[in-house]
Amino acid sequence: MNAKKLIAVLMTLAMLFSAAGCGGGGTVEEGKTFTFALSEEVDTLNPLSSWMAVSFELLLLIYDPLVRYDTDLERMPCLAETWEVSDDQLTWTFHLAEGVKWHDGEPFTSADVKFSYELFTEQEAYMYAGYNEGIVDISCPDDYTVVMTTEAPKANMLMNTSPIVPKHLWEGLEDPYNYGNETPVGTGPFRFDTEGEGFIKLTKNADYFQEIPGDVENIVFVLYENADTAAQALLLGEIDGTSGLTAAQIEQMESAEEVDLVLADIPGFSYVALNTWLESEVPEAHPLLKDKIVRHAIEYCTDKEKIVSMAYGDAGDVGTTIVNPGDKYHYEPTAEELRAYDPDKAAAMLEAA
Known part of the structure; x- marks a missing residue:
């Protein structure tokens, strides 16, 4: 069963970037902090091994892909400003944005892209492995050009939102898949600030190479016990936003004047599977x-x-x-x-x- 529309009070990225206030007294003032409730815990800040949707959304604020999608699921440039594909559909050339800095001040180059794509392929990163299949060669003619060759025409090449990680920090890791990445460094619109008991704080990247809509300076992701407590916190104005609410909670929010309810299409689905694999280590199928x-x-x-x-x-x-x-x-x-x-x-x- 596909879930066509997001069960949410807001789309995380859209609301954070627009700084629209949601909740009783929790509206965002200029230059203030946006508090966003999570009803499930971030599994890891390592994009290689993360698989929770909440982690994916948070990491998208810290790390940039070559190409990203807006809230209407329209493709837009990110670290790659432009790109083209050869007539035989086997060679993709990406022209990168110049002057981009990692959060630690080091320059971003094509070497980071090559390293990241090869790392995510080698480590079989859960969220991105399928998008990297079929890429047989990656070269960097210069610091701002990446050329990828595929074994066959690759329809999902531009759907790849693999986060680009800094080569200078990751290439020496003995076990990158299980790396804790407690202080992630990316090129994204928000920098990692601190992590404490039940919260993660991000701070706006003042040196970001693109315009960041809105006036939010800080984002604090706060963990709540479940969607019920998060919904109540929103209604009480204790937080500015949340997502992942049930149908009943959405109905409740629709009648709350102080809440802006946003529903949006998402490319995802939920399903119930039948276990037919008798040789697996999990409980055998009937x-x-x-x-x-x-x-x-x-x-x-x-x-x-x-x-x-x-x-x-x-x-x-x-x-x-x-x-x-x-x-x-x-x-x-x-x-x-x-x-x-x-x-x-x-x-x-x-x-x-």
Whole structure:
């Protein structure tokens, strides 16, 4: 089941950059701190090994990719100002922004891009490995040009948002995948400041090479026990924003005049999987699940519309493939291809099996 729309009071990046206040007394004044509630803990500040969505969002503020996407999912330049691909679609040339500095003052160059892409490929970084597949060579003709060669045309090359890490700090690490990265250094719009019990503070990068919209000087991510406590903190004006709320909480926020509610399309999905891998170390699957007819019958017995409605209200859509319905590459199956809710058909299939 795909979640087409973000279950959130705001989109993290959009709201942080625009400095729009959300919550009772928690509005952001010029040059002040934006406090954002998390209902799940950041797993690590190491972009190689992080897999939590909350970590991904935080690290996007510290590290930059070559190309990023805006809140409308439109492609926009970042560390790469321009790019082109050869006629045979096998050679990509990226022209980098000049004068970019790492948060420690060191200059950013093409060597950092080459190092980062090769590191993320070698270490099989969970969030980005698939985007780096098929790149067979990376060269740096000069400090501000990167040339990548692929073994075949690569449709997702510009969808790669792998964070670029500083070569001068990472190349000597013995075990980069398990590196704690307690004080991350990036080129992003916000610098890491401090981490304490239940909070992480970022400070605006005054030397950022692009304009940073809004007047937020500091962002403090505060960990709450769950989405309920975060929602209450928002209503009480104790924080400026949060996300990841349930359908019931969204309904509550819609009636709160002091809260700005933002729903946005996201390229993601949630799903329930059937365990059919009997050789795995995890609890074995039920033998009947190996039968395709049984699996199809289970799907016919699953009321997806009801599940999505209960979980997401009006903020979710039933997914028919792993590609989000809002994605331009989505294929909508025909009625004949779908296994829509039909318990009677499921029973008949099992009787005939």
